[in-house]
Amino acid sequence: MRITNSNLEDIPEIFRLYRLATDFQKIKFPENQWPEFDSALITAEIVENRQFKLLIDGKMACIWAITFSDTQIWEHSENDASLYIHRIATNPEFRGNNFVQTIVDWSQNYARKQNKQFIRMDTCGKNERLINHYKNCGFNYLGIKKLSNTSELPAHYHHADVCFFEIVLG
Incomplete structure (x- = not known):
């Protein structure tokens, strides 16, 4: 198992994993799925070294992105001392390996x-199973609320209930 930055050649596989994750969300969480993400967003994350992949035997098993600012989602709690994790997508061939815990350990x-003091993550919709999974991976569940301004966020945030999670680094 190896974690490394994604590269521009990975873009087709990244979008394939997002499509598969969205298909899975449609079955498991019909009230809320990811939209199709803008290729400019993914390209920017790769160029800025904020898109990551977990490789197993040379195959992309899981992907995610990070940012160091998240003002529209975290609003008044947004913090320069935080690392924000977004869009964890697992290759269906590798489901069940608890990659969230691997990502938490890595993050x-x-x-x-x-020099960050917090790791933060959010998810849309009140999915008790997912909330408990994130808590079991070390996140504190901070609650759920609707965002006041989603104009620059992907469509799945519009009118959604958003759950907030945080790890305080010691």
Whole structure:
């Protein structure tokens, strides 16, 4: 297992994994799925070294993105001392391996190297199973609310209930 930055050649596979994740969401969480993401967003994340992949035997098993600012989602709690995790998508061939825990472990080390004090994540919709999974991976569940301004966010945030999670680094 190896974690590394995604590269521009990975874009077709990244979008394939997003489509598969969205198909899975339609079955498991019919009230809320990811929209099709803008290729400019993914390209920017790759160029800025904020898109990551977990490789197993050379195959892309999981992807995610990070940012160091998230003002529209975290609104008044947005914080420069935070690492924000977005869009974890697992290759169906590798489901059930608890990659969220792997990402949490990786992000704690990464955030410390970047002098961050918090790891934060959000998810749309009140999915108790997912909330408990994130809590079991070390996140504190901070609650749920609707966002006041979603104009620059992907469509799945518009009118959605958003759950907030945080890890405080010691």
